[in-house]
Amino acid sequence: MIRVNHIYKSFDGKEVLHDISGVFEQGKVNLIIGRSGSGKTVMLKSIVGLHPIDSGEIYYDDILFSSLEGKKRREIHKRVGMLFQGSALFDFATVEENVMFPMDMFTNMTKEEKRERVNFCLSRVNMENANTKYPAEISGGMQKRVAIARAIALNPKYFFCDEPNSGLDPQTSILIDNLIKDITEEYQMTTIVNTHDMNSVLGIGDKIMFIYDSRIWWEGAKDNILESDNEELNDFVFASKMARQAKEMIMEKRSLK
Amino acid sequence: MRKMLETLGRYVMLMRKVFTRPDKPRIFFKQTVVEMEKLGMNSISIVSIISVFIGAVIALQMAYNLENPMIPKTYVGLATRDILLLEFSSTIIALILAGKVGSNITSEIGSMRITEQIDAMEMMGVNSANYLILPKVVASVIFNPFLVVLSAVIGMIGGTIIAIITGIVTPGEYVDGIRMYFQPYYLFYSMIKMAFFSFVITTIPAFYGYYAKGGSLDVGKASTNGIVSSSVLVLALNLLLTQILLT
Numbered sequence: 001m002i003r004v005n006h007i008y009k010s011f012d013g014k015e016v017l018h019d020i021s022g023v024f025e026q027g028k029v030n031l032i033i034g035r036s037g038s039g040k041t042v043m044l045k046s047i048v049g050l051h052p053i054d055s056g057e058i059y060y061d062d063i064l065f066s067s068l069e070g071k072k073r074r075e076i077h078k079r080v081g082m083l084f085q086g087s088a089l090f091d092f093a094t095v096e097e098n099v100m101f102p103m104d105m106f107t108n109m110t111k112e113e114k115r116e117r118v119n120f121c122l123s124r125v126n127m128e129n130a131n132t133k134y135p136a137e138i139s140g141g142m143q144k145r146v147a148i149a150r151a152i153a154l155n156p157k158y159f160f161c162d163e164p165n166s167g168l169d170p171q172t173s174i175l176i177d178n179l180i181k182d183i184t185e186e187y188q189m190t191t192i193v194n195t196h197d198m199n200s201v202l203g204i205g206d207k208i209m210f211i212y213d214s215r216i217w218w219e220g221a222k223d224n225i226l227e228s229d230n231e232e233l234n235d236f237v238f239a240s241k242m243a244r245q246a247k248e249m250i251m252e253k254r255s256l257k
Numbered sequence: 258m259r260k261m262l263e264t265l266g267r268y269v270m271l272m273r274k275v276f277t278r279p280d281k282p283r284i285f286f287k288q289t290v291v292e293m294e295k296l297g298m299n300s301i302s303i304v305s306i307i308s309v310f311i312g313a314v315i316a317l318q319m320a321y322n323l324e325n326p327m328i329p330k331t332y333v334g335l336a337t338r339d340i341l342l343l344e345f346s347s348t349i350i351a352l353i354l355a356g357k358v359g360s361n362i363t364s365e366i367g368s369m370r371i372t373e374q375i376d377a378m379e380m381m382g383v384n385s386a387n388y389l390i391l392p393k394v395v396a397s398v399i400f401n402p403f404l405v406v407l408s409a410v411i412g413m414i415g416g417t418i419i420a421i422i423t424g425i426v427t428p429g430e431y432v433d434g435i436r437m438y439f440q441p442y443y444l445f446y447s448m449i450k451m452a453f454f455s456f457v458i459t460t461i462p463a464f465y466g467y468y469a470k471g472g473s474l475d476v477g478k479a480s481t482n483g484i485v486s487s488s489v490l491v492l493a494l495n496l497l498l499t500q501i502l503l504t
């Protein structure tokens with residue numbers, strides 16, 4: 001579980017996060033949604049400590065993460081897996097070396113053990129037979145999967161994903177979404193996912209936080225979204241004409257029952 | 258002025274992150290060897306080419322300036338040797354490497370920064386500054402002084418070649434000059450200077466790369482800024498070191 005209390009964050013006087021408080025639950029996919037530029041990435045990077053926050057508190061379970069520095073902070077980071085928007089695979093390393101990297105740095109596993117774990121993680125994301133390829137030689141969707149394999153290499157307790165679907169076709173997006181949901185439940189991780197993708201919202205949103213105007217504008221689960229009369233939320237989720245029609249149809253069906 | 262102090266502060270902060278004990282000494286050692294090849298060995302050809310020309314030009318200049326029957330011809334070799342050792346082989350080579358190695362370092366680290374690879378490393382709990390920068394600094398500070406020796410030797414060969422081609426002095430006289438009054442301290446001095454220069458021309462470009470932001474165009478700009486700053490610093494440091502080491 002991750003808990004944030006009254007987080008504020010500005011860049012050069014421009015406020016991006018205003019009094020953000022909330023709980024992200026273990027074993028669930030916690031979504032942060034909002035339009036491009038609404039501050040999702042800043043929020044995620046603030047929670048993981050890549051951006052220093054102006055004020056507020058961040059708890060990782062019982063540990064006050066926001067007060068930790070240097071080595072102590074790195075100890076927590078070893079329990080964190082993160083999927084970046086552009087995958088952020090090391091381009092100097094092969095697929096196998098990428099997934100092995102955290103093991104090389106932090107474990108005393110033998111070469112055999114490491115290779116076994118790498119193959120397990122890669123098969124978990126359906127990426128067998130690409131071990132010796134370089135990131136530049138595989139597609140965006142494959143890079144995402146390798147990045148997920150790398151993120152789960154050391155069995156993280158906390159899992160962060162920044163726009164896991166950006167740049168992917170809808171079908172691949174759904175595969176990645178389901179993969180994130182499955183491993184979250186399987187390993188009982190606390191997972192936080194940023195997205196502006198409506199399919200993800202309605203697909204895997206166990207718990208959703210909608211950011212608007214630097215604040216938490218709405219909170220709930222995917223099932224509540226249809227009923228919500230929050231205007232900004234509706235404008236965001238049902239932005240396209242087709243989505244609005246779909247919503248109306250579902251609501252009509254429900255009222256007929 | 259305030260901005261300069263701020264930049265200096267950030268540089269010092271980065272250096273404090275760089276100069277810590279590596280998490281895995283074995284990996285650090287391996288990386289350092291790789292960097293020696295990438296930054297050092299791969300510079301041998303450019304250093305050689307430049308040194309031949311510099312040595313040849315210095316020899317020509319000396320022969321021209323010492324065209325006095327009172328001065329023995331052997332002085333051409335002697336002067337060429339001392340100028341190479343005292344100044345050119347360290348400073349010129351450092352400036353060349355500031356361009357070659359500097360742009361390599363800034364663009365490599367800068368592109369890792371803007372594609373979030375550095376963030377990814379930090380998120381794993383790796384001290385990215387230490388992991389990425391320290392091997393480059395250590396490799397260069399150890400390896401580059403040998404490039405200076407190489408440069409001096411090749412420079413003298415360049416002088417010999419020009420002596421033979423133009424006949425300004427006989428090769429015999431030239432080689433005698435090179436061996437006359439040789440002071441081993443000069444060699445040591447130029448290697449020490451190069452060690453300091455190497456620190457500058459690796460850490461400054463690394464600093465510009467590590468704090469790059471924006472897109473690939475910005476990494477290009479950072480690269481230019483890194484080269485300009487480190488070149489100016491090499492020249493300033495040269496003045497300081499010459500003052501300290503030769504008096």
Ligand SMILES: Nc1ncnc2c1ncn2[C@@H]1O[C@H](COP(=O)(O)OP(=O)(O)O)[C@@H](O)[C@H]1O
Binds near residue numbers: 011016035039
């Ligand atoms: N490092 C930074 N420096 C200054 N401003 C930033 C920085 N990172 C993000 N911002 C600003 O914060 C706002 C939110 O950005 P971001 O979190 O990336 O949005 P998104 O919801 O699309 O992920 C944007 O207006 C952006 O310009």
Ligand SMILES: [Mg+2]
Binds near residue numbers: 040041042162163
């Ligand atoms: Mg974003």
